[in-house]
Amino acid sequence: MKVDTSNWGSVCYYTGKSILIFSALFALPIFVAISHSDWNSALDFTISMSISIILSIGLTFYGEQKRKNAHNLSWRHGLVVASFSWILLSLISAIPYSLSGHSLSYLDSVFDVMSGFTTTGVFLIQDLDHISQALNTWRHLLTFVGGQGMIVLAISFFVKESGSAYKFYVGEGKDVSLVPNVQGTAKWIWRISLVYLLIGTTLLFIQGMRIGLNPINSLFHGLYIFMSAWSTGGFAPNYQNILFYHDFMYESIGLVFFIVGSFNFGLHFAFIQGKYKEFRKNIEIVSFFVSSFVLSVFAVVYLSNTGIYSDSISLFRRVVYNVLSAHTTTGFGSVYAQQFISDWGGLGITVMVVAMLIGGSACSTAGGIKGLRIGIIFKGIYNDIQKLMKGERTMRVVKYHHIKDYILDDATFRSAASIAILYIALFTVGVLLTSLSGYSLIESSFEVASVTGNVGLSVGIIQASMPSYLKLFYIFAMYLGRLEFISVFILIGMFIKGARKWFQQY
Amino acid sequence: MVSTILALLLVSQINQVTINQIIANSHDFDQSVIMIEAEVILEVLERNENAWINVNDGTNAIGVFLPLSMTADLEVFGDYEHQGDTVRVVGVFSRNCVEHGGEIDIHASSLEVIKQGVKQNHKVPVWKGLLALVGVSMSITALLLHRKRKVIMKFSNRFVKPV
Numbered sequence: 312m313k314v315d316t317s318n319w320g321s322v323c324y325y326t327g328k329s330i331l332i333f334s335a336l337f338a339l340p341i342f343v344a345i346s347h348s349d350w351n352s353a354l355d356f357t358i359s360m361s362i363s364i365i366l367s368i369g370l371t372f373y374g375e376q377k378r379k380n381a382h383n384l385s386w387r388h389g390l391v392v393a394s395f396s397w398i399l400l401s402l403i404s405a406i407p408y409s410l411s412g413h414s415l416s417y418l419d420s421v422f423d424v425m426s427g428f429t430t431t432g433v434f435l436i437q438d439l440d441h442i443s444q445a446l447n448t449w450r451h452l453l454t455f456v457g458g459q460g461m462i463v464l465a466i467s468f469f470v471k472e473s474g475s476a477y478k479f480y481v482g483e484g485k486d487v488s489l490v491p492n493v494q495g496t497a498k499w500i501w502r503i504s505l506v507y508l509l510i511g512t513t514l515l516f517i518q519g520m521r522i523g524l525n526p527i528n529s530l531f532h533g534l535y536i537f538m539s540a541w542s543t544g545g546f547a548p549n550y551q552n553i554l555f556y557h558d559f560m561y562e563s564i565g566l567v568f569f570i571v572g573s574f575n576f577g578l579h580f581a582f583i584q585g586k587y588k589e590f591r592k593n594i595e596i597v598s599f600f601v602s603s604f605v606l607s608v609f610a611v612v613y614l615s616n617t618g619i620y621s622d623s624i625s626l627f628r629r630v631v632y633n634v635l636s637a638h639t640t641t642g643f644g645s646v647y648a649q650q651f652i653s654d655w656g657g658l659g660i661t662v663m664v665v666a667m668l669i670g671g672s673a674c675s676t677a678g679g680i681k682g683l684r685i686g687i688i689f690k691g692i693y694n695d696i697q698k699l700m701k702g703e704r705t706m707r708v709v710k711y712h713h714i715k716d717y718i719l720d721d722a723t724f725r726s727a728a729s730i731a732i733l734y735i736a737l738f739t740v741g742v743l744l745t746s747l748s749g750y751s752l753i754e755s756s757f758e759v760a761s762v763t764g765n766v767g768l769s770v771g772i773i774q775a776s777m778p779s780y781l782k783l784f785y786i787f788a789m790y791l792g793r794l795e796f797i798s799v800f801i802l803i804g805m806f807i808k809g810a811r812k813w814f815q816q817y
Numbered sequence: 818m819v820s821t822i823l824a825l826l827l828v829s830q831i832n833q834v835t836i837n838q839i840i841a842n843s844h845d846f847d848q849s850v851i852m853i854e855a856e857v858i859l860e861v862l863e864r865n866e867n868a869w870i871n872v873n874d875g876t877n878a879i880g881v882f883l884p885l886s887m888t889a890d891l892e893v894f895g896d897y898e899h900q901g902d903t904v905r906v907v908g909v910f911s912r913n914c915v916e917h918g919g920e921i922d923i924h925a926s927s928l929e930v931i932k933q934g935v936k937q938n939h940k941v942p943v944w945k946g947l948l949a950l951v952g953v954s955m956s957i958t959a960l961l962l963h964r965k966r967k968v969i970m971k972f973s974n975r976f977v978k979p980v
Contacts, residue, residue, distance in 0.1 A: 349897070354945040361952025368959040372966075410945070440858045440873050441937075443897040523862035523869070549858065549871070550878045557862065557869045557880050559918055625919025647840050647877075647921060654843075654912075 318388050319809070324374025325384070325392040325479065326399060329465035330367035333400055334360055339452060340407070344445035352445035355410035363403045390798035391805055392479050393462050397790065398802075400461055401425050404453055411446050413437050415775045418782055423450070425786045428457035429793035430676055432545020432642035432767020435775045435782075439550045444531060447548045451538040457793075458542025458572070458676030459504050466497040481798075487577040487674040487714070503579045504541065511537035511568045515561065522558045536561075540568035543677045545642025545767030553643040559628060565643055566632060573599070573639035573671030575683075577714045592712045595672045598686035599638070602669055607634045610662045619654045633768070638666040640678040642767020651757060651770045660757050663768070667760040668738065678765025678792050680734045683713060684727040691724040733796045738763045741788055748778055762788045831907060837876035840921060843912035851910045851923065853879075854931060857901040861888045872904065881906050882917065883925035893934025903932035 337360035344353035384392075401424045408420035419435040426433050427450055436442065436450075456464055466476045476493045489499045512533045519529030532548055539546045549555040553562055578596065581589040590596055610630050620626045632645045651660060670679010694709045701707075709719040717723070741759035746752055750772055758772040762785045773785070791799050831852045839846045839853070855874035862869040868885045871878055873895065895901030908925035 349939070350941050351939045351945070354941065354949045357949040358945065358952050361949070361956040364956035365952075365959050368956075368963045371963070440856075440878065440895055441897055441900075523860070523864065525860060528860065550873060551871060551880070554880065554920065555859075555871055555878075557882075557917065557920065557922075620913060620919050622915060622919075625913060625915070628918040628920075629913075645920075649841050650843070650912075650921070653841075 318378065318385065319805075320374045320377025321384050322374070322388055322391050322395060322805075323370045324378050326396045327367045327370030327372075327374055329392070329396045329462060329479075330363060330399060330403070331371065332465045332468050333403075333456075333461060334363040334367060336452060336456065337363065340445040340449045343448045344443065347444050349443050349445055352407075352411065352443040355407045356445060356449070358410065359403065359406040362406060366399070366403065387801050387805075389479050390481065391802045393481075394794055394798040394802040396462060396465075397428065397794065401428060401790075404428070404449075407446060407449055408436065411442065413439075413442050413446070418779060419775055422782050422786055424453060425789050426767070427451075427453035427544065427546065428461065429765045429789040430454050430458045430542045430544040430640070430678065430767075431762060431765045431789050432539070433762065433769055433773045433785075434546070435773070437775065439548075447531070447535060450546050451535040451544075451548075454542045454544035454546050455504075455508075455538040458544060459500050463497045463500055466494060487575060489576065489580040499580060500576050503576060503583075507541055507568065507571070508534075508537060511541060511564070514564050518558070518561050518564055519556075522556055522561060532556075536565055537568060540565045540641065540643070541572040541676065543569055543572050543639050543641040543671060543675075543765075545636070545644075547643070553645055554647075559624075562628065562632060562643075562645060566635065569639050569641040569643065570635065573641070573675050573677040575672040575674050575714075577674060578672070581714060589714065594686040594690070594711045594713050595682040598682040598689075599672065602666070602682070602685070603635060603638055606638065606662050606666050607631045610634050610659055613658045613662075614655065617654075617656065634662065634666055637663050637761075637766055637768055638669060638671070640667065640670045640764050640766045642761070644768050648769045648771040651768075652754065657753060660753055660770075664756050664760040667764040667766045667768070668734065670764050670766075680731045680764075684731055687711065687719060687723060687727040688731060690719055691727075694719065730795060734763060734792070737788055737791060741784060744784055745772065745781060748781055759788070763792045765789060765792050835876040836872070836874050836879050839910055840877055840879070843910075843921065846910045847912045849910060850907065850926075852905065852907045853923070854903060854905050855879075856895045856903050856934070857891055857893075858895045860894050861885075861891060870904075872906065879921065879923060881908065881923045881925050881928075882914075883908070883928060887925065887928045890928075890930050892930075893936075895934065898937055898939075900935050900937055902930045902934040905929045905931050 337356050341353055341356045341360070344356060401421055404424045405417060405420035408414045408423055409417050413436050414420040414423070415437060423434050423436050462479045466480055480493050480497070489496045515533030515536050516529050519533050520526065524532060535548045538544065547553060547555065553565060556562070575595055578589060578593060611626050614620055614630050615626055620629055629646050636643045651663070668680055669685055670681050671677020673681040673683040690709060690711055694707060698707060710716050711719050738759055741763060742752065742755045745755035745759055754770050754772055757770045760766070761768050831850055833852045833854065836853055836855060839851060853872070853874060855872035858871045858873050858878065863885060866885055868883060868888050870881050870883065870888065872881055891902055893899050893902050906923060906925050907927045908923040910923050912921055913919045914922045
């Protein structure tokens with residue numbers, strides 16, 4: 312692929328604009344901090360916001376001077392805007408973590424932010440039970456915004472750049488068009504999410520009060536758990552994650568929202584339009600329910616035979632819940648990290664690894680290979696077998712339904728298979744690297760599947776004490792997994808080309 | 818008096834363990850009486866006559882199920898503003914509590930506050946205040962310049978004749 316480095320100006324310009332819009336988000340934790348008379352946190356976020364604004368205006372100014380063709384941003388530059396914005400936003404958003412004193416290093420802060428943005432949910436932050444309300448708000452806000460997409464947020468406010476906006480949108484791993492223009496689509500994504508936010512937070516607030524939380528804690532915890540569930544994130548305000556609440560109903564509300572959150576935004580939009588049959592026909596939904604059922608049955612049968620979980624309630628709350636949490640790439644854990652190793656055994660962990668790698672729906676808040684691709688790959692392979700059995704002279708047109716009917720052609724199959732292969736390759740490299748660091752193959756597989764699929768469950772490898780190169784690899788794996796490779800590859804290509812050019816000049 | 822002596826005798830017979838030790842060796846500790854010392858987090862979650870408290874000893878955190886009356890002595894709970902009361906909990910550990918949907922938990926038979934919690938003092942460092950002041954001034958200036966530049970560009974574009 313020929314990489315054009317001449318239009319860095321446009322990349323900087325649009326990246327700067329995206330960061331400027333994002334900077335407004337700092338106002339929320341500042342407000343929370345001030346309302347709690349927490350001046351320390353208020354200053355942390357004010358400093359971070361200032362840096363964000365100055366950097367964004369600097370980039371916009373530089374970009375405006377340098378960009379060659381303001382109205383014609385190529386595809387590759389559009390994709391680079393998305394991947395480059397993600398890197399800079401991660402670096403900026405990590406500042407309050409470091410200023411809070413709860414991160415052991417800036418690398419740990421960036422790790423937590425990337426985990427939030429990519430809706431993964433693993434964390435290295437120290438003393439989570441004592442972090443400020445403002446920092447907790449920030450953690451969950453990042454995961455909520457990251458789930459819908461930071462670029463989706465920026466596009467909602469881009470007024471003049473409609474031509475380029477779709478390229479940024481695709482660069483963030485989304486491709487569904489709810490309405491003909493991309494700004495409209497971005498706004499619909501936010502509208503859908505905010506309606507669910509209202510419903511979900513209200514339900515969790517009421518249930519929080521019923522289980523003994525005071526009204527203020529109930530409100531904040533309801534908001535946090537909803538943001539995490541809907542974004543398939545997996546963060547929680549306390550160390551014990553969803554185990555903190557000791558309540559089946561509270562867990563169940565979370566379960567409903569993380570399943571719904573893992574569905575394609577196109578499906579939510581179809582529902583709004585009254586197309587209820589979509590739920591039955593959509594290839595992703597069929598794929599999700601089949602794989603969820605099969606994996607849950609495997610895990611339940613295996614773990615009930617081992618005698619660890621003796622009754623159906625335990626099997627549902629500890630086994631099915633975790634399988635669904637893994638499959639939707641949420642990462643709420645209703646067992647401790649150590650229990651996966653000590654209780655679940657090889658087959659139990661294999662089920663979890665498969666669930667984490669498959670992931671949720673395309674153009675949703677979930678990660679992983681995605682149900683749509685798995686459905687397409689299975690259908691394509693099945694078609695090839697049919698062709699071989701019935702002879703080459705038989706012409707078969709294979710269709711699949713995803714919001715509308717599509718013909719399954721070779722290009723679609725190849726594209727789905729390519730992304731799936733890239734995920735598997737990333738997973739393999741990660742497992743090798745983690746194993747070489749002294750962890751067992753089974754532990755490494757679980758942890759790497761969790762970061763590659765943006766899940767967030769852990770067997771305990773991810774700790775502040777793990778080697779820095781593993782932290783860097785996991786950050787990269789989360790980032791690649793969320794943006795689905797292509798836009799990141801183009802960004803790397805542009806950097807290499809730019810560096811080569813620079814070396815040739817000097 | 819006799820019950821206190823008996824309780825003290827019982828406590829002296831039980832090994833104190835960390836929460837992480839119990840969870841990492843849950844098979845060995847299952848259904849045995851254990852003793853932990855940990856900080857109480859956030860608040861008491863009341864459930865009719867009983868309650869849950871969550872405790873964290875720095876190695877890990879766990880839920881403790883106990884009669885509500887036992888929580889009467891708890892005053893300070895751990896959060897950003899407080900270092901919570903440190904309690905000594907004696908109780909039965911379950912790695913798969915049938916009563917609570919297979920949860921890992923401790924059913925407490927005794928709870929004692931061994932250290933009163935305190936309010937945390939989060940002093941604001943001067944350098945943070947100064948940095949924030951400089952940052953806000955610079956960002957407001959940058960925003961104003963950006964805005965002014967946009968207005969000038971818009972105005973000048975009106976007088977550029979199309980070629």
